[in-house]
Amino acid sequence: MKIGITYDLRIEYLALGYSEEETAEFDRPDTIQAIENTLKELGFKTERIGHVRSLAKQLVKGKKWDLVFNIAEGIKGFGREAQVPSLLDAYDIPYTFSDPLVLAVTLHKGMTKSIIRDLNLPTPDFAVVNTEDDIKKVNLPYPLFAKPVAEGTGKGIDSSSKINNRSELITVCGILLERYKQPVLIETFLPGREFTVGIIGTGGDAVAIGALEIVLKEIAQKDVYSYVNKEQCEELVEYRLVEDSMAEKAKEIALLAWRGLGCRDAGRVDLRVDSSGIPNFMEVNPLAGIHPEHSDLPIMCSLVGISYRELIQRIVESALKRINIHVPSLLPASRLHKVSRKRKYTESVPATQMVLQF
Template sequence: MARLLAGERWDLVFNIAEGLRGIGREAQVPALLDAYDIPYTFSDPLVMALSLHKGMTKRVLRGLGIPTPDFVVIEDLGDLRELALPYPVFVKPVAEGTGKGITAGSKIGDPSELFRRCAELLRDFRQGVLVETFLPGREFTVGLVGTGRSARCVGLMEVILKDNADRAGYTYANKENYEERVIYRRVDDAAARAAAAIALRAYLGLGCRDAGRVDLRVDLNGVPNFIEINPLAGLHPKHSDLPILCTLNGITYHDLIGEILASATARTEPHRQVRDHPTAPSAVAIAALGKRDAWLQ
């Protein structure tokens, strides 16, 4: 902010900022850059704010006909009286990432257990709790790059839990200890191709830009269901899912970053040509406001 107020401007900001506080935290830096008419990578404030709220995202995508598990958002424990989902259910904070709040106890088998877990999450995270039908099938994560008609799937991997992993799913502990607990496998079968197609529909339906990642899980009928999307996917070359799945699919880290920059440049170039901007060498800044390792997820 100090640099902006001092008059600095850039042709493109490579935005990896997750923000600091609140449910709109990932929209903070994009909104600030929009206010100063500075182009940046990845999605706009609307997409960032919407996609962080898992319940709102699912409502929008369900309206587009994209399969996603039945769900409710619990804002206080009294909301549980209206719950009509069959057990087991899966619970997690409605607006967190990197598996935060997802543990071995996130798969819930009865009402008393659900009450206890929702009380813990409401207390610890101070936000709503997403309760959704538990899906027992395979789990995929899909990487996407591009914007609009140029958007495409660049790779998919199946997340397979080892015997020593939390059995509830891709929990925070499983992610943090993936080398010991998880197998990432490149797959290309009917279910994987269906997952990739659904992921692309979700990415386009929400208006994501430049790159992102979609998580899906297969239901009892063999249909991949949307679980959540990350339009600001982590970019650590060895620990983040998007670079990992790209590597599995033959795309180098250098090429992934190049794809992101190419997409951002292509969509912002016409805008730059009409802006009142000093004639100077292209400048690229990196916005990384937030936790020191926020971009690692």
């Protein structure tokens, strides 16, 4: 079986003149190498495809793959994450992770929160500011929190994102509207703990593997998991694997959100606790970073006893299950049992799900 790999390489876009911030979500060469090496270890043939334009050129030439491992983020518009899956759908080529509808909707945080609210899951009250005229329509109690409606990696978030009065609201919205050329999401500021929950699987097979608490150090930008805090996380942020009752509630809400939104294979859900002690959905990342050492999901996996190889294996397993492709199991049963005994999350991640069931 041949698996193609689609991705956006950060250094390529930097060479074209894009800024560090514009390319913050794109991947490093060692991420692509890690994915490719792991797929080969699992017995697959691989081929690097690259970004959406490279994919388009190869599709026109008649190239085909049995599966595409897609981590391409895209560069323009609300549908940028949906571009590669849309092309692959048009050519009837299966791929990992979520479909175009899910990727487009979940990139727009306001639309995502509307769905979450309809699912009766907790999320902070919000308003979407499309123009400066919309600012006067915002009728939410202070403090508030402002961020671009369709960015990731903390882009557009800094210490000024926590808003305490109307003057600050006008100033911050004006800056964000001008800088990012997109609407601004305004939410009630939540004062409590912040979690990111890792999810592996699709639909009823999806499981919440663990919850990381994001703890800002004294020297970090206060109150906000900002672009600077994320870019310099080794110095500014502490990540703690937590298992208390609040973390378990966060995992429960995250899993309901993941299933309700129709996300697939693997990703993360971010939550923050409100003044009543309830974890609230903030946003979902259905195309989460997958660097083996620096990305939240692989870090979380390693902390709960799931190796990088097993993570990649389970992502592929979830994708291939949708198209009923069967290949021999790749993980020796003896090693599987050893991992299962050492791990604390056996009840959340059944050991049988660590083997490709084809």
